[in-house]
Amino acid sequence: MRYSGFQVIKQALTGHKGWAPAWRDLEPQPHYDIVIIGGGGHGLATAYYLAKEFGQKKIAVIEKGWIGGGNVGRNTTIIRSNYLLDGNEPFYEFSLKLWEGLEQDFNYNAMVSQRGILNLIHSDAQRDAFTRRGNAMILNGADAEMLTTAQIKERYPFLNTNDARFPIKGGLAQHRGGTVRHDAVAWGYARGGDSRGVDIIQNCEVTGFKIENGKCLGVETTKGFIGATKVGCAVAGSSSRLMSKAEMRLPMESHVLQAFVSEGLKPVLPGVITFGAGHFYCSQSDKGGLVFGGDIDGYNSYAQRGNLPVVEDVCEGGMAILPAIGRARLLRMWGGIMDMSMDGSPIIDRTHIEGLYFNGGWCYGGFKATPASGFAFAHLLAKDAPHETATAYRFNRFETGHMIDEKGMGNQPNLH
Numbered sequence: 001m002r003y004s005g006f007q008v009i010k011q012a013l014t015g016h017k018g019w020a021p022a023w024r025d026l027e028p029q030p031h032y033d034i035v036i037i038g039g040g041g042h043g044l045a046t047a048y049y050l051a052k053e054f055g056q057k058k059i060a061v062i063e064k065g066w067i068g069g070g071n072v073g074r075n076t077t078i079i080r081s082n083y084l085l086d087g088n089e090p091f092y093e094f095s096l097k098l099w100e101g102l103e104q105d106f107n108y109n110a111m112v113s114q115r116g117i118l119n120l121i122h123s124d125a126q127r128d129a130f131t132r133r134g135n136a137m138i139l140n141g142a143d144a145e146m147l148t149t150a151q152i153k154e155r156y157p158f159l160n161t162n163d164a165r166f167p168i169k170g171g172l173a174q175h176r177g178g179t180v181r182h183d184a185v186a187w188g189y190a191r192g193g194d195s196r197g198v199d200i201i202q203n204c205e206v207t208g209f210k211i212e213n214g215k216c217l218g219v220e221t222t223k224g225f226i227g228a229t230k231v232g233c234a235v236a237g238s239s240s241r242l243m244s245k246a247e248m249r250l251p252m253e254s255h256v257l258q259a260f261v262s263e264g265l266k267p268v269l270p271g272v273i274t275f276g277a278g279h280f281y282c283s284q285s286d287k288g289g290l291v292f293g294g295d296i297d298g299y300n301s302y303a304q305r306g307n308l309p310v311v312e313d314v315c316e317g318g319m320a321i322l323p324a325i326g327r328a329r330l331l332r333m334w335g336g337i338m339d340m341s342m343d344g345s346p347i348i349d350r351t352h353i354e355g356l357y358f359n360g361g362w363c364y365g366g367f368k369a370t371p372a373s374g375f376a377f378a379h380l381l382a383k384d385a386p387h388e389t390a391t392a393y394r395f396n397r398f399e400t401g402h403m404i405d406e407k408g409m410g411n412q413p414n415l416h
């Protein structure tokens, strides 16, 4: 069923009885050409592009819970391509371009809103660094503009530009950045994949791999063995746990990241802002809630909930630039498990096991990457060659020393 304004009117006039389920509820078949493990944004996008762009058939997505229950439905919804390094910027810009046409492409309203993102500057040194970043973005075909404090004040009157502990000295704006309704991305890709024959199997956990003579023959699951010619793993925060079942030890740690939403307020923030003297980012949802977050909790965890010291730290960051936030009540908060890699950048690569492919290490920036990650992983699975924007995301960069250390933090996953 194609969604359209006409359909909405037609269904409204006929008691909404004609809507078809967005995807089928299926039991697994004994064998698939390609099995994707993980029904998050990346797994579902991979299946969608495999079917749509690369003409692949007999594809299944195996999800241990329900689709959208992982990080794809837990993040703070920010999309952007304001990266510095050559290994990253073309990939994230490719992703932003895919976001721009996504809703028409998969015929689903994911509320893609290019309301802009602004990185605040609080020192002269930071201005130099952000100018360099802006230039790198422009060289890679992205948009970037340096704003003065006066320009920021005009657009964001509720920011403290008068007597802040860390004065706002300008900002790096990417006007094409913004927000997307996160769980709708999972639903849109699921619906688009399903309509092209992808089997989406929920409540089915992969418990192991069948590997013989260095070749992956399929996966053991809570619904029995599923054979596969190729297996792609896209399980985000569960990457190390899953890949350990194939006896692989990943250059990765799992950490919890929290998100917060305030009660609904009148419009105060037209776009996304990030604090440059601490870690705090905030946007306002269409329902009026301030959606914000900060650092990861800083210890290894598989729990989808965080701790109070980080709540305090994040709220301090908010108060430092947006004092009015202190009057708002917190409505909801939750946590997600981040697959923090050693250099803060992802991996989209084959493993040493034939037929077993890996996608992970997205740290806390993988939502914006969803379309490009799905496209690049589908490219790798279909053609056995990396997509041109993802050539740097290989396992062997940790052997050869070609890190993509965007933040310059070294091999400290808790700092990326």
Ligand SMILES: Cc1cc2nc3c(=O)[nH]c(=O)nc-3n(C[C@H](O)[C@H](O)[C@H](O)COP(=O)(O)OP(=O)(O)OC[C@H]3O[C@@H](n4cnc5c(N)ncnc54)[C@H](O)[C@@H]3O)c2cc1C
Pocket: 037, 038, 039, 040, 041, 042, 043, 062, 063, 064, 065, 066, 067, 068, 069, 070, 071, 072, 073, 074, 075, 076, 077, 078, 079, 204, 205, 206, 207, 234, 235, 236, 237, 238, 242, 257, 258, 259, 293, 334, 335, 336, 337, 338, 362, 363, 364, 365, 366, 367, 368, 369
């Ligand atoms: C609080 C928070 C805020 C964030 N904010 C942003 C942001 O603003 N912008 C941004 O770009 N990124 C953000 N991120 C990061 C982003 O959400 C993730 O990097 C991205 O969603 C990860 O990819 P995914 O969607 O495929 O993950 P997930 O949705 O987690 O998908 C992985 C799936 O694999 C399933 N799975 C795990 N193990 C198995 C198994 N054994 N068998 C079967 N299925 C399995 C899980 O149940 C899960 O559904 C944030 C993350 C969090 C938690």
